[in-house]
Amino acid sequence: MAEKKIPQFWLMKTEPNVFSFEDLVKAPNRTTCWEGVRNYQARNFMRDTFKNGDQVLIYHSNVAEPAVFGIALVVREGYPDLHALDPKSEYFDEAAKTKGISPWVMVDVKATHRFKNPVYREQLKKEPEVKTMMVLQRGARLSVQPVSNEHFDLIVKLGIPFKV
DNA sequence: GCCAACGTTGGC
């Protein structure tokens, strides 16, 4: 039986002083592995639910004006994040090293569109249709989040995407 | 810089 392709949408947070949307655009083939996620719920999304072709909003967090800056495409589905086994990595995980196997997962994403107008958190909170989205809720720390089709569409409309 | 919210750890 043919598998029906249901488009899925996500939001991933990044601290731009560590890795920004523009860093992704400048990366070889505009692609990078999304390493260092160390939260089980976020990992499970990447391991179990992310599919090639899913679209991801790239959100800058922990800055004065948090915002969505563009869109990326999932180009490789979940695979082991071996940074966890590397003592030199800032994402080293002592327990994983002891077991000799990384329980953590990453995906590869490729920048596809830059927003002409970054969609700021302040702006989103004023939009009745999107103010319910997860990233806007108080204390929502999950760094990989599902986004509904409707929320994705509205954010894209506000952002005015151009191919990178 | 502050601090609320959250996830994880570890004693019991």
Add this chain to the structure above:
DNA sequence: GCCAACGTTGGC
């Protein structure tokens, strides 16, 4: 299995 203590996230 409970829950207090702790460390981190991330908006403000």
